[in-house]
Amino acid sequence: MLGSPSLRLVGKRLLMAVPIVLGVSILTFWVLNLIPGNAAQQLLGPEASPDQIQQLEEEMGLNRPQVVRYLDWLGGAVHGDLGTSLVSRQPVTDELGPRLAVSGEVVGLAFLISLGLAIPVSLLAARWPNRMLDRISMVVSTTGLSVANYVFALLLVLLFAVQLAWFPAIGYTPLSESVTGNLRSLALPAIAIAFPLFCFYTRFLRSDLVDQMQGEDYIMTARAKGIGPWQVLLRHAFRNSAFGLITIVGLNLSTLIGATVIIEQIFALPGIGQMLLQAINTRDFIVVQACVIVFAIITVLANLLADLLYAVLDPRIRYGSN
């Protein structure tokens, strides 16, 4: 079992993840220290005297050298302690858990919606290229890619919350409180994030499928064998196009996380994006650092999952095997 190529792949990727996450943490720490102002100044407000700021900086340990502060933080982080918020003085790890769950739900739903729609629409468009459905999908996806997701979010609220009252405009209902309430509270934020993704995936997958269907020898061979057009599309062309889609989905995750920062603000969702924005505003570097590290770990894991999916889809891909 230990010699399994897939396990070796996982091990290799996980080992590679260590320097990546470490690099991200160093870079984040360095960049955050370049930003003007610090938590002490932000906390004390505009009326604070330089002496007061200095006193608080000493209390917070912000006057220590950057390297010392980073190593202190790193020492705690490897033991699962991401530090104490400079502003609220609460443990960051305690705060991150529930917020990560909210953001995770939104992002997960957005993925489900975007992929769940993009794949069938692309297949239908590729099955009958340049016909009505194909043209409509192109118009919709071009429009979707031209509209920023926060604009789309506000329009969604206007239509589905204000006018039709189908979904709440703001707020979050925990899953433990009500399953339907939870899904209703997350529907609009998830759609707002999913729509641009759906457009992007549809454009990509449709054009790749059309290319495969029109120009590839293996498609001609399959057709020559008398295999039906849907079977050719699904079992041959789509399987091949799926590699590109997986790569894009993996790479898109970081964009998706970025989108949560804005969307959570608009929908007043207590997620990690909202936490990150508040922390940036108050120069709470410990919280920002923790959020960025969590994002980095999720991105690395998503790309690992994408690599594993390649191997699942294509037996020839066995990293490190003969």
Add this chain to the structure above:
Amino acid sequence: MRTRKTLCLLLAVPLVVAGCGGSSGSGSTDDEASTPRRGGELTVLLDASFAGAWPTGLDPATNTTGGANLTQMSAIYGGLFRLVADDDGSNAKVVPHQAESYEFADGGRTLRIKIKPGIKFTDGTPFDAAAVAFNFERDMKSTCTCRPQWPLAEGGISTEGNDTVVLKFTRPNGAAVNSMVVSNVNWIASPTALKTMGEDKFKITPVGAGPFKVVSNKLSSELVLERNPDYFVPGRPYLDKLIVKSVGDDQPAYQALLAGQGDAYEGMTTTPLIEQAQANPRLVVTQQPATSPYLIQLNTKIPPFNNKLAREAIYYATNVEAIKKGLFKDWYPVSQTFTAPGGLFHHPTVPGYRTYDLEKAKQIVQQLGGLTVDLGTLSAYVADQVNTALKTQWEQAGIKVTIHSEQLNGLIQNFNSGKWQAMLQTAGAWDPAAGVGVGFRFHSGVPFSGVADPKLDSLLDQAAAEIDPAKRDQLYQQAGKLISDEAYGPFILAFAPANVVVKGVHGPGLTTKIPPVVVNTGIIWDEVWKSNP
């Protein structure tokens, strides 16, 4: 922030089209009975970048944003004093609330505050003079800039019996009580709960003697409060539950109100949205009386504004009436000094004030051989609009202008550098000596002032110390005249945010006018009620 504000304008048209027409509900409540009803829950939405941010928790001794978090703090703690006014905002005055009464002695050097008998914190412990003195001592020791700026004498906090707290100052402090309503010292925490919980836990689930007690608190996100059944005012509060939610901005808040996810929104500043809300029959908009006028601060310590002529050019080149009409449809009053109609000691004009005169401005600029100005402000809808208008106006007089708006940190750094030239800021407060009062912009000892004039310092200090209101008025008039004569900075108009509620919500400060002490109005939450609870 700018992007979202632009978005507000973009979405203004579709929102109007979406069926929000009708007559204005401004300043009035619905036709239902005016007798308050008990019960119901109310969700109040607060802007995440101001009142809806409470990152340091809700302990009065450490909440650095207490001046913005008036709703959260007064709902939990009540307050020793509070600012009340007639329904139209007139006759505003600070009255004792958890305090029974107060009196100044020794010409304003001693302040005695008598506490109402029988009040208890929600943990059952007594709210007495010892508890108040404990809080005052704790506030004074705090490193937070929210600590009171009292000129306290050595051992200046003491008690007389169970019900009186005595404050002794080194000099007269006539503004001490008026300042209290915007200061964290107004909110008294339970000493027992503080000791039992520890400060870190207390700031999350604080215990006070206000109309509501904390059920849950997610910092800068959601605060759930329930009725305090042992509140010292019989029959109050009317509401069973108060939920405070932080929302991204005016636009999402407005949409949330329309969608029924909120009952009230405090501090709307985006004028196109205020207009829309006024046109919506489902909403009631209460434009609060202005207390803090916008001012163009000029840094008189460095060129070009160390030259009085350059300052005069700015006065003559600024067309306040055009800004008032063109940008804000005459909604906001013009002021020539640091007071506004909603505040104390207001006089709308100052004798000899330099008003718009383009020709004079052009002449002075020519005489100076040109004038180049860098004009900054704190990023906000109204400030950005005014700055853009000023740039256009000043350029007509031949002044070269660059404008920029910044977040708070950048702004502070700019002030601290001392290299700034001109800043569009608000000045003054309901009482000019309270909070971010007039001294904040004009006293030589403050880093955010561009003026160093010992005569002006003396006038402002005397006015803050004086206990006779008539004498204070005279002193502030003299200070306003001096600022005008020396051309230390032209005033623009006095803006105040609006509170928006859905019909059926009533309450002082929400559907009646109460002047903002500094930025936002202190809503009297124990008197807020719903027609259909």
